[in-house]
Each structure stands twice: as structure tokens, then as C-alpha cells.
Amino acid sequence: MSINKAYALAGTCALIFPLTASAEFLADSKTSVELRNFYFNRDFRNGPPTAQRDHAAEWAQGVMLRYESGFTEGTLGLGVDAVGMLGLKLDGGDGSGGTGLLPADLSSKNGRGSQSEYSKLEVTAKARISETLLKVGSLTLRTPVVSSNDTRLLPATFEGALVTSKEIDQLVLQGGKLEQIKFNSSSDYQDFTGNRIGGVSDDFRFAGGTYSFTKALSTSLYYGNLENVYSQVFGGVVYEVPLAAQQALKFDLRYSSSREDGNFRRLDNRAANGQVAYTLGANVFTAAYQHMSGDDPFPYIANSDPYLVNFVQINDFANTQEKSWQLRYDYNFAALGVPGLTFMSRYVSGDNVLVAGNNTGKEWERNTDIGYVIQSGSLKNLGFKVRNATVRSNFGNDLDETRLIVSYTFSL
Numbered sequence: 001m002s003i004n005k006a007y008a009l010a011g012t013c014a015l016i017f018p019l020t021a022s023a024e025f026l027a028d029s030k031t032s033v034e035l036r037n038f039y040f041n042r043d044f045r046n047g048p049p050t051a052q053r054d055h056a057a058e059w060a061q062g063v064m065l066r067y068e069s070g071f072t073e074g075t076l077g078l079g080v081d082a083v084g085m086l087g088l089k090l091d092g093g094d095g096s097g098g099t100g101l102l103p104a105d106l107s108s109k110n111g112r113g114s115q116s117e118y119s120k121l122e123v124t125a126k127a128r129i130s131e132t133l134l135k136v137g138s139l140t141l142r143t144p145v146v147s148s149n150d151t152r153l154l155p156a157t158f159e160g161a162l163v164t165s166k167e168i169d170q171l172v173l174q175g176g177k178l179e180q181i182k183f184n185s186s187s188d189y190q191d192f193t194g195n196r197i198g199g200v201s202d203d204f205r206f207a208g209g210t211y212s213f214t215k216a217l218s219t220s221l222y223y224g225n226l227e228n229v230y231s232q233v234f235g236g237v238v239y240e241v242p243l244a245a246q247q248a249l250k251f252d253l254r255y256s257s258s259r260e261d262g263n264f265r266r267l268d269n270r271a272a273n274g275q276v277a278y279t280l281g282a283n284v285f286t287a288a289y290q291h292m293s294g295d296d297p298f299p300y301i302a303n304s305d306p307y308l309v310n311f312v313q314i315n316d317f318a319n320t321q322e323k324s325w326q327l328r329y330d331y332n333f334a335a336l337g338v339p340g341l342t343f344m345s346r347y348v349s350g351d352n353v354l355v356a357g358n359n360t361g362k363e364w365e366r367n368t369d370i371g372y373v374i375q376s377g378s379l380k381n382l383g384f385k386v387r388n389a390t391v392r393s394n395f396g397n398d399l400d401e402t403r404l405i406v407s408y409t410f411s412l
Helices: 003-021
Strands: 030-044 055-068 076-092 117-129 132-139 157-165 171-182 204-212 217-226 230-242 247-260 268-280 283-293 323-332 341-355 358-373 382-393 399-411
Touching: 283 341
Parallel strands: none
Antiparallel strands: 030 055, 030 399, 055 076, 076 117, 117 132, 132 157, 157 171, 171 204, 204 217, 217 230, 230 247, 247 268, 268 283, 283 323, 323 341, 341 358, 358 382, 382 399
């Protein structure tokens, strides 16, 4: 049975059966609204505007209505989740589109305009037996081999099936098949394309799990396969060491090996990366290192998030043979009596990138985030965030970028 047929059948059961057999389906339901106001401005610093576009800027309003049902009673519990999304252009896009907030209007000036609105309807049928959960339909997920992207006005989603099992104590198993992806700024699903390495596929399959030896120590092993493009094996370890009061060290080590699949051109990438974070009260100091080996860049699905420690606001530092390091600092102002106010700054530097047969490529990126979320009162959960980034490179674009985000989530 195809995923679409299974999705339709499960969805029908989830909608009809609860009306006659389960009060919990409705009693455990949750409905919420998220409002996201997003301004995005990116300046290109590579020469005069006559050589290429000099900036991209858009301002948009997003609305997301989420419904999450409970499960029907009995050994097999059925349910359904749904998300309706709407994106509205407030300003920009007259030759300055392309930020990823809104769909492109190819008939506009230079093809760089943006559409005035777009919408999405995402429905997911779900079934639960004991500690095993099956979801079929629209999916958002985060695993070491495939993860959804939510860095623009509306999130990207996958279409497929996902199984998560917690039947064995301390072990979480996952497996799934994804058939299409819907980009952040799109209303339609499309086939997968491999980021940087090319190739087109309509099937991504993955399986793996995480075993927690203790609350402080866990290890993960995953396998992912973008049919006829690449296969990837991931292994990782996370270990947290408590020190004195309000002090701790956390180690996060990751390794991936990627090869070609099917008739795709030869592919060879190995990614070793890790980070260590030292927590001292309200301060967190982090250092990270990432090393790409082989003849190709790190492969992952376009418009998804790679599971790399140096995947930051703009760059992923995953070019062919690239070596990169990161220093990061976080502070929580709750320690000074201002709960909800946070600060983050980081610097990432990469070199040894293979460019035109030589390891001469260099790049760096600096990010600063300041965020505040109101903690109480009638405007509780109203959040403000300013994100700034600067990128410089001797083989790619030089960029200055600012994002202003106001978000508000409330339950119905």
C-alpha cells in the first residue's frame, strides 16, 4: 500500500472512529495559534550592483493554526493532527525577493519579486500501540540524518511515514520513509534534490536509534538513504559531566560517512565534528571543531538542516575538505532578574576548502542573537528576536544579514 493510501485510510479512521468510541480523542485535543512577523534583510558585498544583485529584503506575516488530537481508547489508539498556515507579504519583493520568506514571482522585475500570499494545509494521521507511535502524512522531524528546516516565515515539511518506538527501556528507535518535501516558501510538495552534490530522488529512507546508558551518557546510530543519490551512516555520543554547583561540561561528538547510491556519480565524504560546552551559572562557553574529508562536500537534502556542529545562521562549513572551528558564548539574563532575556554570540572560521583543485578556500561567519520572551501577564509568550550575521569568503558571497522576528503563540 502506498503512503498516500495508508494516509487516507488512517485519517478516515481517526476522524470517524473517535466520534462514537472515545471521549479522550476530544478531551486530550490541543489547539493553538502562532503568529510570526518576520523581517529579513541580506546585503551582498561582492562588488557593484551591476555585477550581481546587491540586496534581498522582505517583510511578511505568518499565521499557523495547529490542532493536535488525543487518541481513541483501546489497544490501538488513533488520532489526527493538522496545521493550517498562511503567509502574507507586508513589504519588499519588488526586485529584492529571494529571502526565502515568500514564493518567488518570476513575472516580476528581474524575476526577483515575491508573491503577495501563500498557504499550506498539513494533515497527519497517527496510530499508537503501547509505546510505539506511527505518523503518516505531513511530518516535521529532527534526526541525525534528516531534519526539518524552520528558519523562515513558515516551516518546511516532509510527506511520508515515521515510526517512533520506546518499547525498550532507555532505547528510542526511529524509522521512516519520506517521499517529498515542501519548502518553507512553497505551497506544493516536490521531489528531493541533493544539496550541493545534485541528483534528484523521490525516496528517502532512514532508521536508527539512541540508547541512554544514564541521564548523562547516550549514543546514537543512524542510517539514511536518498535513493539513487547517496547513503549515509551516522554515529554520535553525548556525555554531560556535572562539576561543582551550577557548573557542568557537555561533550557532543559526531561522525558521518557518505557514499553514492545507485547510478549516481562517485561520492565520498566523511564528516568528523564535535563540541564541548562549559556551563558556569548563567554563562555557557562552547568550542567546536568540524572536519570534512574525501572528494565531495557533505550531502544532505536541499531545504533541510544538516546535523553538523558548525551549521549556523547562513553557512554549514561543509565544503569539500573544509576544516572549521567555532567559539560561542551564551548568557541568560534571568540571573540578573530579567527572565526571558537571552544573548548569544559566536564566530566560525573555515579554511582548506578545495577550490579549483587547490585547498585555498577560506570563509568566516559571525552571529549575534538577542531574544526576549514575556514570561507572564496577558502577553505571555510574546517573543522578540534580533539575529545578525556577517559572512566573508574568498570563494563565495560576502554577506551582511539582519533578521527581526516577533512571535506570539497562544492556546485556544
